[in-house]
Amino acid sequence: MSGTTQKYRNFVAEPMGNKSVTELAGIGETLGGRLTEAGFDKAYTVLGQYLVLKKDEELFKDWMKDVCHASSKQASDCYNCLNDWCEEFL
Amino acid sequence: MSDLSYLETISNKELLAKCVEHGLPSVPVTDSTRAVIIRRLRATILGSPLNKRKSAVSATKQQAAAPRRETIHGSKVTPAAENVRRTAGKSPSRLASSSISTNNNNSNSKQNERSRRTVAYGLDNTSDSGRSVQTTTTVSDVGSQSEDDDYYVVDSPGAARYSNLQPASPKRDDLRRSLSLTKSGVLTTSYTREVEQPHYDRQEEDIPKSHNYERAPLNTLPSYVPRIDPPYRRPMNLDLAALSRTQNVQTQLNSTSYQEDVGYSQSQPIRSPRNTFSGSAKPFGVAAASQPRQRQSGPTVGFRQPLQPRTPMNTLYPTLNQFFDQPDNNAQPMETESESEAEEEPQLRSSHLSHLRSSPLARPPLPSRQKQAQVAPMAQFRELFRSLDRQYHLKFYFLLCVTVMVATMIYVALSPAV
Numbered sequence: 001m002s003g004t005t006q007k008y009r010n011f012v013a014e015p016m017g018n019k020s021v022t023e024l025a026g027i028g029e030t031l032g033g034r035l036t037e038a039g040f041d042k043a044y045t046v047l048g049q050y051l052v053l054k055k056d057e058e059l060f061k062d063w064m065k066d067v068c069h070a071s072s073k074q075a076s077d078c079y080n081c082l083n084d085w086c087e088e089f090l
Numbered sequence: 091m092s093d094l095s096y097l098e099t100i101s102n103k104e105l106l107a108k109c110v111e112h113g114l115p116s117v118p119v120t121d122s123t124r125a126v127i128i129r130r131l132r133a134t135i136l137g138s139p140l141n142k143r144k145s146a147v148s149a150t151k152q153q154a155a156a157p158r159r160e161t162i163h164g165s166k167v168t169p170a171a172e173n174v175r176r177t178a179g180k181s182p183s184r185l186a187s188s189s190i191s192t193n194n195n196n197s198n199s200k201q202n203e204r205s206r207r208t209v210a211y212g213l214d215n216t217s218d219s220g221r222s223v224q225t226t227t228t229v230s231d232v233g234s235q236s237e238d239d240d241y242y243v244v245d246s247p248g249a250a251r252y253s254n255l256q257p258a259s260p261k262r263d264d265l266r267r268s269l270s271l272t273k274s275g276v277l278t279t280s281y282t283r284e285v286e287q288p289h290y291d292r293q294e295e296d297i298p299k300s301h302n303y304e305r306a307p308l309n310t311l312p313s314y315v316p317r318i319d320p321p322y323r324r325p326m327n328l329d330l331a332a333l334s335r336t337q338n339v340q341t342q343l344n345s346t347s348y349q350e351d352v353g354y355s356q357s358q359p360i361r362s363p364r365n366t367f368s369g370s371a372k373p374f375g376v377a378a379a380s381q382p383r384q385r386q387s388g389p390t391v392g393f394r395q396p397l398q399p400r401t402p403m404n405t406l407y408p409t410l411n412q413f414f415d416q417p418d419n420n421a422q423p424m425e426t427e428s429e430s431e432a433e434e435e436p437q438l439r440s441s442h443l444s445h446l447r448s449s450p451l452a453r454p455p456l457p458s459r460q461k462q463a464q465v466a467p468m469a470q471f472r473e474l475f476r477s478l479d480r481q482y483h484l485k486f487y488f489l490l491c492v493t494v495m496v497a498t499m500i501y502v503a504l505s506p507a508v
Contacts, residue, residue, distance in 0.1 A: 038122075053126070054117050063126045 008077065011043075012084045019043045026070070026077025034068035050082045057083075094135060097128050105131070 008025040016023075021043050022032035040046050053059040060082075061075035070078070097105065102119035109127060110116050112134045119127055478484050 049122060052118055052120065052123055054115055056115060056117065059115075059117060059123075059126055059130065062129065063123065066125055066129075067122075 005077075008081050008084075011081050012088055015089055016043045016047065016085065021046055024078050025081035026074040027068075028074075031068045031070055031074060038067050040067070046078070047082055047085070050079070050086075055083065055086070094132050097131060 005025060007023070011019070011023055011025055019042070020032065021027055021035050021040055022029060024043050024046060027035065027046075035041070035046065040049065049063060050060050053063060057079055060079050061070075061072070064070040064075035064078060065072075097108070100108070102124065105119045105124065105127060106116060108131055109119075112131060114127075114130060114134060117123060117127055475484070
């Protein structure tokens with residue numbers, strides 16, 4: 001595992017509350033805009049999708065690629081971020 | 091694909107049933123998840139992997155691993171070598187993924203082999219990077235050999251591949267051979283290697299090892315003396331004659347070091363322990379003229395204490411006690427010693443001397459104990475205080491606080507008057 005980013009640490013360090021989707025690791029302005037267009041404007045909506053997919057890594061990544069055309073790394077970062085957040089707070 | 095077009099038309103319930111039917115996780119089918127689920131279901135039905143990249147990569151890995159298995163497996167890879175490779179393996183995930191021990195280990199071993207090979211070939215004299223991997227092995231000396239073993243074993247089976255590389259390190263083969271033989275009797279290794287030079291290299295290796303250990307401290311003596319040296323040197327100095335008989339090189343080195351010690355004794359306090367040790371035998375009660383004084387220098391005190399427990403009680407006690415005693419008697423000359431130590435030691439030494447004078451034979455146990463009991467805590471406290479003072483400037487801050495307090499007191503005393 002490579003080192004975690006500050007964005008990842010910030011997100012995993014506290015409850016997500018009403019954080020924007022762009023505060024998820026791997027989600028920038030571009031992907032955030034695409035997700036917002038798809039209705040996933042908040043981080044908890046993405047978390048909901050992550051949970052609906054039953055934390056399945058491949059499905060979630062595939063979903064990310066399908067919805068916002070995320071790259072493998074971006075999807076992986078987002079998945080790891082949500083997964084670790086769930087381990088911490090869920 | 092045309093057959094699966096119906097998946098997009100079926101309802102969510104039916105799609106979920108299809109997923110369960112094909113063994114997929116029963117993920118709730120919603121508008122947001124439908125596309126993903128259909129994709130995976132389609133991939134499952136067709137038998138094609140969902141992620142083409144991963145599948146391609148995994149396929150390439152498997153393909154690459156398959157021929158490796160065959161080559162290595164046919165080349166008679168020893169289980170010992172496999173184990174060693176496993177320990178040195180840098181990719182645990184790969185190892186974990188291997189269900190079949192032999193085949194997968196071979197494939198993994200090859201990956202490790204290549205990296206090691208590069209290291210091993212560059213490591214004719216010393217292997218820095220390779221040893222990091224070798225550290226996993228229990229025996230340090232064997233560690234270098236263990237790599238060689240892997241390397242050797244790999245080479246022997248894959249003679250066609252690595253035959254060119256083997257001649258580069260013929261000496262190592264012997265080491266490798268010995269290891270491989272000890273771990274597991276390998277027929278292949280025993281064939282080639284034993285014929286070359288098994289015993290010849292071993293003798294060379296054994297001798298140089300002992301020399302190397304001794305040389306290192308000797309060469310470094312003028313600059314600094316490691317604490318480990320004294321125990322080695324004592325026998326060295328005592329056995330110089332025997333050493334000179336046995337080995338030429340060592341005798342030369344020892345002789346030089348011994349002479350140097352005498353010469354350096356005055357200049358370097360660290361050396362002095364030897365001289366004191368040899369000289370201490372001369373006079374038990376009387377302190378030596380110059381050498382003992384040198385020994386008593388500040389740094390040596392801390393250096394000696396650990397030596398006492400190390401040294402055997404029978405032989406070394408009288409000498410060591412005398413060392414400590416001599417400085418006490420000669421405490422006057424200790425100009426070089428630190429002030430703090432010079433103050434403390436005389437008291438302790440005087441007390442020791444009174445006890446020691448009674449009987450020379452009884453001296454050794456008593457002073458050593460007393461010193462350990464009395465000198466040790468004081469010296470440790472002082473060292474601790476010094477270190478703290480160095481780091482935190484305790485004296486400075488203490489004085490500063492005192493001055494501030496005094497200033498405030500004066501100010502408070504004067505303010506009402508004003």
